[in-house]
Amino acid sequence: MTSARAELRLREAAAWLAARGADEPILIIGATHDAASELIRMVARERGTGFGWHRMTLGRLAAELAKLALAAEQRAPIGALPVEALCARVLHAMQGAGTLGRLEAVIEQPGLPRALARTLGELRMAKLRPEQLGGELRAAMAGLESELDRARLADRAAVF
Numbered sequence: 001m002t003s004a005r006a007e008l009r010l011r012e013a014a015a016w017l018a019a020r021g022a023d024e025p026i027l028i029i030g031a032t033h034d035a036a037s038e039l040i041r042m043v044a045r046e047r048g049t050g051f052g053w054h055r056m057t058l059g060r061l062a063a064e065l066a067k068l069a070l071a072a073e074q075r076a077p078i079g080a081l082p083v084e085a086l087c088a089r090v091l092h093a094m095q096g097a098g099t100l101g102r103l104e105a106v107i108e109q110p111g112l113p114r115a116l117a118r119t120l121g122e123l124r125m126a127k128l129r130p131e132q133l134g135g136e137l138r139a140a141m142a143g144l145e146s147e148l149d150r151a152r153l154a155d156r157a158a159v160f
Contacts, residue, residue, distance in 0.1 A: 017050075026053045026054070029055075029061060031057065033056065033060075063077050070154050073152075075152050075154040083121065084117045085113070086151075091113060091116065091140070094136070095107060121157060123141060124141075124157035
């Protein structure tokens with residue numbers, strides 16, 4: 001069910017959970033771990049139990065499902081902060097090589113590595129390759145992919 005009103009969505013989810021058997025194992029996927037926990041608490045207050053109910057985020061579920069494939073590739077999943085650090089390294093390398101292009105105007109801004117990480121993350125989630133991009137984004141994407149490969153890391157896009 002989709003609703004613009006969170007209260008309605010939560011009420012429907014709680015009703016569905018309350019209708020489950022006491023011994024039925026259930027996996028609850030929430031936007032955050034706390035959101036899923038709050039839903040369980042809400043139902044458990046009425047019903048008296050939520051035993052056997054597991055909760056996680058979509059990102060955590062993806063990481064769990066991908067862990068065997070990542071292990072086979074000898075890669076470790078990483079979160080947003082390490083990707084930002086890799087983007088800072090890429091920007092530094094691009095600055096040294098003189099390939100910053102339009103990014104040269106904002107290279108001193110403290111939020112640039114985070115903004116680049118988010119932009120490249122969105123592009124990678126959309127399955128775009130560096131050769132499909134132009135200019136500095138092409139160089140930055142290629143640099144990030146090179147850093148990920150070198151360190152045997154998997155960002156969110158690789159995990160998904």
